[in-house]
Amino acid sequence: GAMRHLPYFCRGEVVKGFGRGSKELGIPTANFSEQVVESFPPDISTGIYYGWACVGNGDVHKMVLSIGWNPFYKNIKKSVETHIIHTFKEDFYGEILSIVITGYIRPEKNFDSLDALISAIQEDIEEAKRQLDLPEHLKLKEDNFFHLPEGKTVKNH
Numbered sequence: 001g002a003m004r005h006l007p008y009f010c011r012g013e014v015v016k017g018f019g020r021g022s023k024e025l026g027i028p029t030a031n032f033s034e035q036v037v038e039s040f041p042p043d044i045s046t047g048i049y050y051g052w053a054c055v056g057n058g059d060v061h062k063m064v065l066s067i068g069w070n071p072f073y074k075n076i077k078k079s080v081e082t083h084i085i086h087t088f089k090e091d092f093y094g095e096i097l098s099i100v101i102t103g104y105i106r107p108e109k110n111f112d113s114l115d116a117l118i119s120a121i122q123e124d125i126e127e128a129k130r131q132l133d134l135p136e137h138l139k140l141k142e143d144n145f146f147h148l149p150e151g152k153t154v155k156n157h
């Protein structure tokens with residue numbers, strides 16, 4: 001379920017999500033389109049993962065990622081949302097997000113309160129930061145996957 005597909009490389013456009021207010025909680029999540037989600041291994045576990053992410057041909061940053069059930073499709077399809085551990089000056093809807101998922105943190109959970117949810121996510125972020133500094137995860141930051149093909153033009157560059 002969770003580990004045997006890792007590391008998992010994925011690239012796709014950032015689309016509008018469900019407007020669940022992630023940004024208002026201080027943890028915006030860049031959503032992949034339905035087609036990108038459909039390309040994931042069907043047996044990959046839902047839950048919280050970590051890895052590396054890059055917008056367009058920008059810098060590679062640490063990220064936490066949730067694979068969850070998509071409420072738009074009555075929870076029969078998955079959604080994949082990436083929170084990049086970096087402060088961006090602007091939103092990047094429509095841009096190409098490249099990620100490599102390197103590790104798994106925990107399954108999906110329900111929380112009794114918004115505070116409990118936020119502190120769980122903050123713990124996930126701290127765990128991701130620690131794990132990604134370990135050599136086996138750090139090496140994927142430099143992977144050729146993050147270098148876009150020559151001659152490809154990218155917004156803002």
Ligand code: ADP
Pocket residue numbers: 014015016017018019020021022023024027028029030031082083084085086087088090091092093
């Ligand atoms: P939506 O429901 O449309 O996904 P969110 O509240 O989850 O809205 O915000 C996600 C959007 O915020 C992303 O699509 C991206 O354009 C922007 N964004 C800004 N900073 C980040 C970040 N650090 N990580 C992820 N997305 C970010």
Ligand code: MG
Pocket residue numbers: 017018022028029030031081
């Ligand atoms: Mg989102």
